[in-house]
Amino acid sequence: MTTTEQDIDKKLIPILEGVSDPEIPVLSIMDMGVVRSAVIKDNTVKVQITPTYSGCPAMDVIGDDIKAALKEAEYNSEIELILHPAWTTDWITPRGRKALEEYGIAAPLDAEADKDVLLNGKRIVKCTNCGSQNTRLVSQFGSTACKAQFQCEDCQEPFDYFKCLK
Amino acid sequence: MSIDRDEIEISLKARCEAIRKVSIEVNMKNENLYNYILGIADNSLILGQRMGELCGHGPTLETDIACTNISLDLFGQVRSYFQYASKIAGDGRTEDDIAMLRKEREYINVLLVEQPNTDFAYTMARQFLFDVYHLAFLVELQKSADLTLSAIASKSIKEVSYHERFSSDWVKRLGDGTEESNTKMQEAIDALWTYTDELFHQTEADKAMVAEGIGVDVTKLKDSYYRHVSELLEEATLQVPESKYFQKGGKEGIHTEHLGYMLAELQYMQRTYPNMEW
Numbered sequence: 004m005t006t007t008e009q010d011i012d013k014k015l016i017p018i019l020e021g022v023s024d025p026e027i028p029v030l031s032i033m034d035m036g037v038v039r040s041a042v043i044k045d046n047t048v049k050v051q052i053t054p055t056y057s058g059c060p061a062m063d064v065i066g067d068d069i070k071a072a073l074k075e076a077e078y079n080s081e082i083e084l085i086l087h088p089a090w091t092t093d094w095i096t097p098r099g100r101k102a103l104e105e106y107g108i109a110a111p112l113d114a115e116a117d118k119d120v121l122l123n124g125k126r127i128v129k130c131t132n133c134g135s136q137n138t139r140l141v142s143q144f145g146s147t148a149c150k151a152q153f154q155c156e157d158c159q160e161p162f163d164y165f166k167c168l169k
Numbered sequence: 170m171s172i173d174r175d176e177i178e179i180s181l182k183a184r185c186e187a188i189r190k191v192s193i194e195v196n197m198k199n200e201n202l203y204n205y206i207l208g209i210a211d212n213s214l215i216l217g218q219r220m221g222e223l224c225g226h227g228p229t230l231e232t233d234i235a236c237t238n239i240s241l242d243l244f245g246q247v248r249s250y251f252q253y254a255s256k257i258a259g260d261g262r263t264e265d266d267i268a269m270l271r272k273e274r275e276y277i278n279v280l281l282v283e284q285p286n287t288d289f290a291y292t293m294a295r296q297f298l299f300d301v302y303h304l305a306f307l308v309e310l311q312k313s314a315d316l317t318l319s320a321i322a323s324k325s326i327k328e329v330s331y332h333e334r335f336s337s338d339w340v341k342r343l344g345d346g347t348e349e350s351n352t353k354m355q356e357a358i359d360a361l362w363t364y365t366d367e368l369f370h371q372t373e374a375d376k377a378m379v380a381e382g383i384g385v386d387v388t389k390l391k392d393s394y395y396r397h398v399s400e401l402l403e404e405a406t407l408q409v410p411e412s413k414y415f416q417k418g419g420k421e422g423i424h425t426e427h428l429g430y431m432l433a434e435l436q437y438m439q440r441t442y443p444n445m446e447w
């Protein structure tokens with residue numbers, strides 16, 4: 004599924020792009036693929052968002068931030084949390100992936116490569132600092148549920164890898 | 170045209186009776202569904218609480234974070250289940266009430282998940298024995314005729330496959346590690362084996378929900394579970410326990426002594442400061 008299937012009112016896009024993920028501030032919720040629909044009805048915006056991970060504590064904050072941003076643009080809003088279809092890392096936009104890398108988080112590989120990296124210790128995740136692929140998995144779970152911890156064996160930089168969810 | 174009062178009365182009575190019957194059926198179905206949801210959610214709630222206990226106590230920083238992340242995933246899933254259960258109950262009970270304000274006998278998690286964090290081998294063995302079941306269960310729950318349950322399952326399955334990789338990895342690492350780590354992992358597997366059979370027992374609610382196409386027939390998961398677990402244990406150079414004696418009771422609310430202490434801690438805030446929100 005691609006992001007083009009989202010039903011989002013064009014007028015709302017700049018507003019929603021101004022809302023960022025509270026745990027990864029360089030990433031807008033639009034680039035994260037968390038907003039599934041946003042439509043205006045009688046000056047009330049109905050927004051559907053989907054969690055990245057079930058226990059993601061950022062979801063409540065994201066909901067509040069969307070409300071605040073829309074309020075500033077003089078819209079009332081209702082936020083609905085939907086679980087289906089389940090979020091996948093494929094919904095992160097190319098711009099989002101770039102922002103992640105620049106922030107020091109390696110963007111998710113495809114599902115097969117992800118398995119090789121996390122299970123079989125294959126060294127293909129690129130260091131966000133020097134670009135070397137000589138990197139080692141430190142832990143399958145990182146600072147948040149969506150990330151794993153890595154370390155570069157060349158420049159020694161420790162960094163997060165955004166795990167593939169598919 | 171004359172109206173026969175008796176006839177009207179009879180037809181009204183028949184209608185009332187029909188409505189009453191339908192509403193009893195709806196209530197029964199809802200009650201079974203409610204109990205079914207709790208049966209799934211309680212496992213994750215109690216295991217999530219156990220893993221959460223390791224916050225700040227994990228053997229290394231990385232494993233500490235991993236365990237609490239698993240806990241967080243499980244709690245997240247639990248919230249989705251209890252929010253749904255609260256909607257089905259429709260009597261004003263909130264997700265917090267359901268999670269925090271039941272008595273011990275009203276929790277219907279399997280005995281396996283309430284076993285304590287004796288040592289890290291024990292914690293990982295418990296996680297592994299549950300994860301293998303949990304993953305297979307969610308694969309089937311995705312096909313549920315109940316769209317909310319199937320959505321929660323497809324969401325959770327991605328998270329639980331990471332849990333299963335993590336715990337399997339540790340069973341292998343400790344089993345195929347040093348003499349001491351092998352002994353500890355073997356002892357853990359031997360001790361916890363007795364709680365595995367209960368995973369495949371069916372409650373009344375389970376049976377009713379299977380018949381509706383909503384629930385998962387756990388009896389059908391049993392063979393492949395033991396096959397998979399045995400293969401992994403062999404790979405980890407561990408012995409597959411041969412004991413045929415199994416403990417049960419959790420699904421009927423009869424628990425080991427460990428649950429009471431857990432609930433005391435789990436419920437403390439909610440009972441001391443009623444109406445706190447998650």
Ligand SMILES: [Zn+2]
Nearest residue numbers: 130133155158
């Ligand atoms: Zn590097």
